[in-house]
Amino acid sequence: MQDLKTRTRDIKRTELAVAAFDLMVRHGYDALTVEELAKGVGVSRATFFRYLGSKDEVAVAAMVEPTSAFAAAFADATSSQSLWDRIRAAFEPSVTSAEADAERVRARILMVRDHPELGDRLRRARMEQIERLVDEMVEQGEGRFAAEMVAAAAVALLDRCISRWAETTGQTLAALLDEAFAELSSRLGPRR
Incomplete structure (x- = not known):
């Protein structure tokens, strides 16, 4: 602490x-x-x-949650859920925060999209979050290689959904992320 x-x-x-x-x-x-x-x-x-x-x-x-945010939320997820459901739960605080201030967050994301150097900086900052999430997944029994691949893919999915949400209206970020996770899970199969 x-x-x-x-x-x-x-x-x-x-x-x-x-x-x-x-x-x-x-x-x-x-x-x-x-x-x-x-x-x-x-x-x-x-x-x-x-x-x-x-x-x-x-x-x-301004845009990246604390390094431990995903890992802490993943640790709080119910262990009886599938791995994908626990990772989706790890993103929920970020989703809730973004949707609570949707107009401001969308404007920020669109500005970042228009300035690739900012996107590069944000992706590098995400790496620390991914590493902390991987550490938590390993602590809960996942192999390190699998945890690294799943965490990187899931965070990339989150970021893509956030970008798509910022560019469109009519669908909540939560619904978009749920749809993306369902698609990913159906193609890769559930993991416990």
Whole structure:
């Protein structure tokens, strides 16, 4: 468990990132300098760099859940469920959060889509989440190789569903993800 100082720093970092990312979505990623972002969120340039370091880091901090989020939700899933159902349950907090603020999340995702360098940074940040999920799966009895393949495929599926959801209307992210997991599960078969 993190100490109070680390948690407080993480909260401040996330708050700054969310505010700065909202400014970038409104005004354009390329339209704002780091100095303008810092001023826009009410901090000095030095404070901005202490917490975030770069404009790309703003996107990562604002959009990627804590590294342990998927692993913790997977650990809480009922062990009697299939592996696919437990992984789907691991994504539920992210889905709920995205749908609760759908317009904002869609705008962020579309901005990332238009800036490939941000997508690359987000994919690298996802790797830590995948590794933590793999570790939890191994702890629950999965072989490491199988856990690595399943976790990577599942997170790629999540990210593809999020992109598709951002580009369309009329279907919830939860329904889209459920449909994708059902398709994957039917083709690969259930795993316990």
